[in-house]
Amino acid sequence: MSQTVRLADVCSFLDSERVPVTESDRRPGLYPYYGANGQQGSIDGYIFDEPLVLLAEDGGYFGSKTRPIAYKVSGKCWVNNHAHVLRPRQNCDVGYLHRVLSYYDVTKFVSGTTRPKLTKTQAETMPITLPALPEQKRIAAILERADRLRRLRRYALRLSDAYLQDEFVEMFGDLAQNPRRWESRALGEYVRFLTSGSRGWAAFVADDGPLFLRIQNVGNGRLLLDDIAHVRPPDTAEAGRTKVCPRDLVLSITADLGRTAVIPRGFPEAYVNQHLALARLAGVNPVFVAGYFSSKHGRAQIQRLDRAGVKSGLNFDDIRGLMVPAPPISLQDEYERIVRRYEHLRAQQREAERQAGHLFQTLLQWAFRGEL
Numbered sequence: 001m002s003q004t005v006r007l008a009d010v011c012s013f014l015d016s017e018r019v020p021v022t023e024s025d026r027r028p029g030l031y032p033y034y035g036a037n038g039q040q041g042s043i044d045g046y047i048f049d050e051p052l053v054l055l056a057e058d059g060g061y062f063g064s065k066t067r068p069i070a071y072k073v074s075g076k077c078w079v080n081n082h083a084h085v086l087r088p089r090q091n092c093d094v095g096y097l098h099r100v101l102s103y104y105d106v107t108k109f110v111s112g113t114t115r116p117k118l119t120k121t122q123a124e125t126m127p128i129t130l131p132a133l134p135e136q137k138r139i140a141a142i143l144e145r146a147d148r149l150r151r152l153r154r155y156a157l158r159l160s161d162a163y164l165q166d167e168f169v170e171m172f173g174d175l176a177q178n179p180r181r182w183e184s185r186a187l188g189e190y191v192r193f194l195t196s197g198s199r200g201w202a203a204f205v206a207d208d209g210p211l212f213l214r215i216q217n218v219g220n221g222r223l224l225l226d227d228i229a230h231v232r233p234p235d236t237a238e239a240g241r242t243k244v245c246p247r248d249l250v251l252s253i254t255a256d257l258g259r260t261a262v263i264p265r266g267f268p269e270a271y272v273n274q275h276l277a278l279a280r281l282a283g284v285n286p287v288f289v290a291g292y293f294s295s296k297h298g299r300a301q302i303q304r305l306d307r308a309g310v311k312s313g314l315n316f317d318d319i320r321g322l323m324v325p326a327p328p329i330s331l332q333d334e335y336e337r338i339v340r341r342y343e344h345l346r347a348q349q350r351e352a353e354r355q356a357g358h359l360f361q362t363l364l365q366w367a368f369r370g371e372l
Contacts, residue, residue: 001026002131002370007101008124010092014085015120017047021080036060036082038071046076051094051337054083055101058117062106070101084123093133095140100128100368107340131367139367140296146360153353164221164342168291171335175297175325181325187289188320193280196253197242206232210221211270213244215252218276221290233271237371242271242278249286251278251293253314258302260290277319285332287339289324 021043026033027274029044034057051074059082061067072094079085086101088094109126110116173179197213203214212231218223233239244263245251252259254275263270272278281289292298305318366372 002129002135004127004298005130006124007128009085010128010130011053011086011088013120013124014048014052014087014226015081018048018081018083018085020082020251021078030076030217032073032077034073034077034079036069036085036292040080043078045078047078048073048085049076050074050087053086053088053094053098054079054103055086055123056118057082057084057120057123058112058115060222062110062116062118065103066357068102069104069106070098073097084118084236091133092130093136093140095144096136099140099143099364103364104128129370131201131370132274137275139372142372143360143363143367146356146363150353150356150360152351153349153356157349157353160342161220162347164291164339165295165341167338168295168335169323171331171338172325172327175292175295176300178325180327182325184323185326186320187279187281187322187324190284190289190324191279191320192282194277194316195241196277196317197274198238199272199274201233201271203229204231204233206230211268211271211275213250213270215254215256215259215275218250218252221260221262221287221294221339222260223263231271239271244270244272244278245280247280247286249281249289251279251314251319253277253319257306257314258299260293262286262290277314277316279319283329284324284326285329285336287336288327288332291335291339292302292324293322 021033023041026041027044028042031043031046032039033041033043034054036059053070053072053074056062056069060069062069073079084095088097104126106118106126109122110118111122130136172182175182201212206228209230209232211217211225212229214229216227233243244267246265246267248261248263250261250263250272252275279286293302301322302314305314363372
């Protein structure tokens with residue numbers, strides 16, 4: 001049988017024992033140093049040495065559904081004054097308390113607008129659902145297993161991030177040394193069409209319709225479509241000029257220079273904004289070109305064109321003048337086949353991560369509604 005209690009009824013606040021230390025005065029050591037959002041480094045001493053829950057006081061991810069505002073610690077550690085220090089009472093399991101508070105909606109309890117703060121007085125009044133202690137432990141164990149699965153899925157996705165760069169070096173060698181003596185040619189020799197996006201399209205941005213590709217949608221040789229915008233383009237030649245076609249190379253030309261992607265076959269209608277250039281190439285595989293400019297050697301070449309002291313930017317002459325290695329086209333095509341297999345695997349990994357995250361959030365909701 002669950003009951004609703006105040007946070008102060010299930011834990012003691014040890015805030016008076018916290019000791020803040022400025023970064024300049026903190027000497028690195030054996031012990032973790034914690035703040036509002038987790039460990040912020042190490043220190044040569046400790047204040048606490050027991051299982052505790054730390055709850056952000058200010059500077060926390062208040063309102064986020066993906067970033068926790070509480071975390072569990074144990075062993076010798078130091079905590080600064082940006083996190084409340086909670087010691088569970090005998091009627092509350094530390095693992096359960098951690099899960100209850102991690103994604104708690106504290107909107108009604110925080111004060112301040114520039115830097116919201118969850119004061120001790122307000123935190124003490126936060127209501128939580130408290131089942132019997134054995135049930136708390138059961139719920140905490142289930143949620144720990146679900147969270148471990150979610151973390152493993154995320155870790156597997158991170159591990160695969162460097163695969164293509166390693167594969168590129170394996171196939172083509174370290175191009176800074178060019179041990180295979182590949183000839184280099186100016187990208188302009190392959191360019192059949194080169195343009196950049198239109199300015200002043202703010203009036204055409206819409207909630208739906210064709211995609212409007214921006215810098216955040218390209219990077220490391222692939223499209224990134226987690227944050228997309230839409231546009232209702234005008235029926236003009238200008239729109240036709242900036243509309244992407246299959247196998248176009250897309251390249252960022254302002255700010256974060258040299259981010260690349262290739263438009264795949266079957267991609268929906270899309271247009272580039274003024275911060276992107278698109279190049280239609282012949283005689284070279286655009287996936288290979290994107291892979292090259294994502295490599296250490298390719299990125300370095302683009303960065304050398306960055307004008308120090310002025311706004312970053314590449315013009316069309318810069319783009320045409322970029323030098324690209326010219327290995328056999330058969331080897332370039334083989335690299336593209338590897339990229340396609342890799343992207344298929346990445347899609348499966350992203351879906352597995354999404355499902356693990358959804359499972360975890362669902363279990364959280366069930367747990368605190370008494371349905372788990």
